[in-house]
Each structure stands twice: as C-alpha cells, then as structure tokens.
Amino acid sequence: MTVPVDAIVVGSGATGGVAALVLAEAGLQVLLLEAGPALSPRQARGSEPLNSLRRLAHLSSGRHRLQRHHPGYWKHNPELFVDERRNPYSTPPDQPFLWSRGRQVGGKSLTWGGITLRLSDFEFQAPALDGAGPAWPIGSTDLAPFYTRLERLLGVHAPATDCRSSPMGTTGRRCRSHRGSNGWARRSSGSSACP
Ligand SMILES: Cc1cc2nc3c(=O)[nH]c(=O)nc-3n(C[C@H](O)[C@H](O)[C@H](O)COP(=O)(O)OP(=O)(O)OC[C@H]3O[C@@H](n4cnc5c(N)ncnc54)[C@H](O)[C@@H]3O)c2cc1C
Numbered sequence: 001m002t003v004p005v006d007a008i009v010v011g012s013g014a015t016g017g018v019a020a021l022v023l024a025e026a027g028l029q030v031l032l033l034e035a036g037p038a039l040s041p042r043q044a045r046g047s048e049p050l051n052s053l054r055r056l057a058h059l060s061s062g063r064h065r066l067q068r069h070h071p072g073y074w075k076h077n078p079e080l081f082v083d084e085r086r087n088p089y090s091t092p093p094d095q096p097f098l099w100s101r102g103r104q105v106g107g108k109s110l111t112w113g114g115i116t117l118r119l120s121d122f123e124f125q126a127p128a129l130d131g132a133g134p135a136w137p138i139g140s141t142d143l144a145p146f147y148t149r150l151e152r153l154l155g156v157h158a159p160a161t162d163c164r165s166s167p168m169g170t171t172g173r174r175c176r177s178h179r180g181s182n183g184w185a186r187r188s189s190g191s192s193a194c195p
Contacts, residue, residue, distance in 0.1 A: 005031040013107025018150065036104035044110050046077030054078045061085075070100045076111045080104060116156040118147050118167040140167045 006028035009020040020032045046054070055078045058064040067073050067081045082101040091097045102108045121140050128135035147169065151157045157169035 003029075003031075005029045007031070008033065011035075011107060012105050013102075014109045014112075017106065017109070034105050036102070036107075038105040039110070044077060044080065044104070046079065051077050066098060067100055069098055072111055072113055073100075080111050114156070116151065116154075116169065118169055119143065120165045120167050122165050 007020075007023050008031045009016045009023070010033045012020070012032055012034040016032065020030045024030045055064070055068075055074070058078050059068060063083045063085055064073065064078060064081055066084055073081060080102050082103045087101065087103075089099055100108065100111075102111055104110060119140060122129075124136040124139050126135075127133040144167070151169055
C-alpha cells in the first residue's frame with residue numbers, strides 16, 4: 001500500500017515533534033520517523049532502586065561512560081540515554097563535546113530539566129563577536145512570536161526578567177523554569193547570568 005505524504009520529519013524530539021505539528025496543522029500529510037520506542041510515562045520514569053542499579057550496570061559496562069557527566073543523568077531513568085557503545089562519536093582531541101542523546105519517542109524532552117530560556121541576541125551574534133564567522137541573520141525579536149506560541153502551547157515560559165542575555169518570556173503562565181534541581185536549573189536560574 002502506498003500512502004502519499006507531503007513531508008517526512010526524522011526524529012520526534014522537541015525539534016521534530018514541533019515541526020511535524022506545525023506542518024500537520026498547516027494541512028500537510030506528515031510522516032514522522034522515530035528510531036526509538038514509544039514509552040508510557042511509567043516506563044519512562046522507571047523506579048528506584050532499579051534506576052540506580054541500572055546506572056551502576058551501565059557505568060561499569062561502558063554504556064554510559066560519557067553521558068554520566070550530564071547532571072541530569074543522575075535524576076532520570078538511565079534507559080533514556082543511548083548506549084554509547086552502539087552509537088559512538090568522536091571529536092577533535094582539543095575540542096571535546098559532551099553529546100547527551102536519548103532514543104525514544106519525544107527524544108530528550110523526556111529528560112530535560114524544564115528550563116525554558118529564550119535565546120538572546122548574545123547567542124545570535126556570538127560568531128561575529130567571537131570572530132568565528134558571521135552573526136545569524138535573525139535576532140531574538142524575530143523569534144519572539146514563535147516562542148510566545150510555543151510557551152502557550154506547552155504551558156511554560158522564560159523567566160520574567162529584563163535581562164539582556166535572557167529575553168523575557170510570556171508572562172502569566174505556569175512557570176516551570178526553575179522547577180528542576182539538575183545542573184541546568186542551577187546554572188541558569190542565578191541572576192549572575194545577567195550581564
Ligand atoms: C538531562 C537533560 C536535561 C536537559 N535540560 C534542559 C533544560 O532544562 N532546558 C533546555 O532548554 N534544554 C535542556 N536540555 C536539552 C534539551 O532537552 C535538548 O536540547 C532538546 O530536547 C533537543 O531536542 P531535539 O528535538 O533537537 O533532539 P532530541 O530530543 O535528541 O530528538 C532527536 C530524536 O531523533 C530520534 N532519532 C535519532 N536518530 C534517528 C534516526 N536515524 N531515525 C529516526 N529517528 C532518529 C531520537 O530517537 C530522538 O527522538 C536537557 C538535555 C538533557 C539530556
């Protein structure tokens with residue numbers, strides 16, 4: 001049987017999931033391909049002491065040699081992180097990069113810490129400021145309406161600050177931005193992030 005589709009989206013994480021949603025809402029027939037399983041909330045959460053035992057096993061087998069460095073690894077069911085032995089990657093020795101990966105429906109939205117900061121013009125202009133290349137051709141004001149739409153859809157928002165490095169999000173919504181107790185939360189919630 002042949003099913004005609006207008007668009008194929010690979011990966012159902014925050015990026016692919018939203019892309020598929022927007023395309024489908026625009027009336028396109030969308031095929032969303034996902035490499036991992038669809039987990040129930042219970043399966044995704046796992047339970048203690050099993051999560052801790054699995055962590056021990058995955059650390060000693062080398063399955064999570066790198067991913068253990070993400071603070072969020074210690075908060076979640078370790079099954080939500082890929083097996084590095086089956087999914088290796090390399091970086092130049094002088095440019096190490098910790099690549100945390102999840103392979104399941106929803107991708108890393110199942111492990112994220114709930115911090116919902118908007119990108120600022122510091123990020124968009126970073127290549128030019130660092131001398132690494134041209135700045136992005138868009139800025140935070142161009143993205144603001146799209147952030148607002150997503151924040152309303154997901155019921156999250158960036159902190160209501162007037163900080164240049166963290167543009168203000170939609171206000172008056174349930175705030176999850178400082179909910180997490182993992183490394184993201186600790187790093188991002190301090191006012192010292194504001195220049
Ligand atoms: C523990 C943790 C905490 C985090 N906390 C925060 C936070 O608080 N705030 C924040 O802003 N960000 C946070 N992040 C980062 C954030 O979660 C990610 O940047 C974001 O979820 C990435 O979304 P994505 O759709 O780009 O990628 P992913 O979520 O990685 O989605 C990729 C999808 O593609 C699928 N896939 C891969 N290969 C294939 C293939 N060959 N075929 C089909 N499908 C494939 C995967 O299974 C996956 O579902 C956190 C990340 C981690 C790991």
